[in-house]
Amino acid sequence: MNILSPIKISLKYLLAAKFRSFLTILGVVIGVASVIIIMAIGQSAQALILDQITGIGSNLIGVLPGASDEKGPPATAMGISITTLKYDDLEALRNGKNVPEAEDAAGYVLGTVSAVYNGTDLNTSFEGTTASYVDVENSEIVSGRFYTKDEETNMSRVAVLGANLVEDLFSGTDPIGKVVKLKEQNFTVIGVLKKRGSTSFGLASQDDAIFVPLKTAQKLFLGIDHLAFIRLKVRDTKLISSAKENIMTTLRERHDIDDPANDDFSVRDLASAVKIITQVTDVLRYFLLAIGTISLIVGGVGIMNIMLLAVNQRVREVGLRKAVGAKNSDVWTQFLIESTFISFLGGIIGIIIGVVISGISAVIIQSLQYTWPFIISWQSIVVACLISITIGIIFGFYPAYKASKISPMEALRYE
Amino acid sequence: MSLIQVQNLCKTYENEGVKTPALCKANFFVEKGEFLAIMGPSGSGKSTLMQVLGLLDRPTEGKYFFDGRDTVEFDDDTLANFRNKKIGFVFQSFNLLPRTSVFENVELPLLYDATPDGKNKNKVLQALKSVGMEHREKYLSNQLSGGEKQRVAIARALVNDPEIIFADEPTGNLDSKSGLQVMKILQDLNNKGRTIILVTHETYTAEHAKRIIYMKDGEIVADDPVKNRRIADGESELLK
Known part of the structure; x- marks a missing residue:
């Protein structure tokens, strides 16, 4: 069985119930879009902060009163007067x-x-x-x-x-x-x-x-x-x-x-300051990314739900396919490709929405006189695609397995 | 060698510990080129017998040789492969895929076969032509009449050039004229050498076959050739 056939079937079912399909992929769309936006805004904000720091000059050394660990913040940053x-x-x-x-x-x-x-x-x-x-x-x-x-x-x-x-x-x-x-x-x-x-x-x-x-x-x-x-x-x-x-x-x-x-003093150069700020902003970015990922998981549960419903609605179809020669693995593959395709489609729409929203935010922030670069890294797009495909596979796995185990004889009798 | 050989075939359904025998000790042969009708009232076990013979279900006891091979030994993939290459099904409720073209419906068995895609089109058109439906190739299945749907279903059963066609109440959902057309197609296919097993509860339909197995309460009670076989010629049918 070639890969196009299940994709054509999914498209047919998606188009047949447009509103339901919209709700199915909405979770993935929101999840992927938020991941793209978080990555873009996080990177832009980090670039803005680092640009401002290095704008002062990377050949500066700061001497601060009070001892501090090289990796930690200076004592004065805690509000202590030394x-x-x-x-x-x-x-x-x-x-x-x-x-x-x-x-x-x-x-x-x-x-x-x-x-x-x-x-x-x-x-x-x-x-x-x-x-x-x-x-x-x-x-x-x-x-x-x-x-x-x-x-x-x-x-x-x-x-x-x-x-x-x-x-x-x-x-x-x-x-x-x-x-x-x-x-x-x-x-x-x-x-x-x-x-x-x-x-x-x-x-x-x-x-x-x-x-x-x-x-x-x-x-x-x-x-x-x-x-x-x-x-x-x-x-x-x-x-x-x-x-x-x-x-x-x-x-x-x-x-x-x-x-x-x-x-009783600390000596810092901008390279170490840049490193600390990069670490802090990275932590923030990953934290926000984790929140975005949660919405992707919610989207995945939505896909699983709709695929289980699809399996129940299409019992007779599965029975017929088995009657004309589909093996368990053919049925399994078909439903898995369908869920992956739905999730991937949501991912693509999410990427487009994410890029558009990040672009609009960049234009708005730039209009407020900030040097805010519009950064969409190819890594974030690849990651979003891979995540949406993975979500489709993981959450399509059980429904596909369930479909493949349907007995052809019982399926054909199913009303 | 017989195409089908059945020895002491039994099928018992089990649901929550309750055993319900549906088929008991069936013994018969079906030769290549036969047109056999399995007849009996509702609940007589005729559909169960067809499902076992069609490799859609496994017997609980007995032997079933198809084309000389013991099917009881088959795993799920081998059963699927046999259904794909050796068996065609025609169902009472047509079982066409909704919102799908006539062409794609007939092509379905070929998707699970290793046929190169280039050859699929010829096979599908040939099958549609043999049931007189080539002009409806691009129609969606839900745009067809009942009789047309069943003819498309027969084309689907034929597309992989199977050894045998199982038809389960193929005229059950059709008006008499469409039913007659379907029976004529089945008789024509049989005349060209195709083996056909027809399941029906109507004596009239069964009499289009050459031989009838009568079933009652899961057992075969009679196995006779049809003496006055009906011939469906599309206009009127003549008693021979």
């Missing part, structure tokens, strides 16, 4: 002697502040950072200038705006030279950063932040003398591991640490 990292540590790391691989380094403190200009009161984030920020983070100034090393250390009250604040606080007018009140203190706006459009790793978007000199932020806004973290820009990504070694040696010396197990 004060071991100081401005002098930053100076030691950027002096060119201790860490010769470093081109430059920047220190940071973070927080939120209320910014008032001309009656507009905006609660926004600030970054207190060193003058080296622009070089380290590859940022650009679109108007005015960034603060100088002198302004950084002598507690100058100057501010550089993220691109969005020009619109939000100054209604699009030129802010250079204007005075903005930050925490009841007057600050002169001296520059505006170029719109970056992505979030810095671990920070709010640069576009929404106000940048003030490090010491100014430490003393006037926060009343602290430690740093939230330090970033070093290494000349070449190949030098990252030796730079990390030198950073650790320098900080251990400065902090009088003999045993690396007692480190």
Whole structure:
């Protein structure tokens, strides 16, 4: 018996009861579509996050206060405030002697502040950072200038705006030279950063932040003398591991640490951050995929149900086929091909719907100014096809077996 | 050698421990080219006998030789193979596949045969021609009259060129004219050398055969040649 014959028969039965057929394959359609959508959106989201992280620069090394396991999150990510990292540590790391691989380094403190200009009161984030920020983070100034090393250390009250604040606080007018009140203190706006459009790793978007000199932020806004973290820009990504070694040696010396197990700081590079985020997003993707798979199993049960019904309705047909020479294996094969074909058909429709919905979502998200790539991997399509075929085989197995065991004599008497 | 040889054939149905004998100690031969009618009232065991002879069911006792081979030894696949190549069935309720063309219905036995697809078309058209239904090749089975359906069913029984045709009440669901046409086709096939076993409860239909086995309560009570055989010629039938 050739394979086309059972496919023709299934099509005939599917078309004869269109609504019932629609309900039969609906489960598989929804399951496969959700698998495709989850894979597509998961991959796009992962690509977006990783793109944003690597957008900052893959030659950056982060130094965080407090010890942490290389694989786990830094202690500060748990909301713990650790004060071991100081401005002098930053100076030691950027002096060119201790860490010769470093081109430059920047220190940071973070927080939120209320910014008032001309009656507009905006609660926004600030970054207190060193003058080296622009070089380290590859940022650009679109108007005015960034603060100088002198302004950084002598507690100058100057501010550089993220691109969005020009619109939000100054209604699009030129802010250079204007005075903005930050925490009841007057600050002169001296520059505006170029719109970056992505979030810095671990920070709010640069576009929404106000940048003030490090010491100014430490003393006037926060009343602290430690740093939230330090970033070093290494000349070449190949030098990252030796730079990390030198950073650790320098900080251990400065902090009088003999045993690396007692480190009161952590050194991270983006490669390890990318790895952690990839792991986290992978786990999320697989979790969502598991949920999608559950709906596929529900779809499979629907197919099994309808195939059992089909076997009962077609007892006489099975009897006739056996009377004219069909072997048990022929009947078994026929019903198995039918269930597989129905499931595969649902899979194909599900793939089309999944691709269309993923495409529409990508267009909508892109229209919200996110760099959201539309990714449909061929693996997800192959996996969806294989899963739908497997569902058809697994859930068609018992009905097909039942059909093959029908006695021709009893089947022909069946009313 | 006889085409069919039956020795002490018995069939007992068992349902939830209750045994119901349907056929007891049947003994007879059927030669090639015979036209045999199995006759008897409802419940006499004639259908059971036909099902056992047609290899649709297995006897509980006795021997059944088909074309010289002991069928009791056959496994399910061998039985299916014999039904496919050596036996054709015609049923009272036609048993055509619904929503399926006349051509595909007649082609059905060939799907389970190793015939190359190219030859199928010729065989199907030849079978349809032999029952005068070649002009309905593309019709769906549910677009046919009762008589036409039975002629298509006969074409299906013939398509694999079987040794024998079993017809179970083939005129039971037909008007008298269509019934006569079917009997004429069966007689024509027999005249060309085909062995036919007809199961009926009507004396009139049985008298179109050459020999009648009478059954009652599962036993064969008489086995006689037909003295005044009826010949169906399509217009009127003549008593010989």
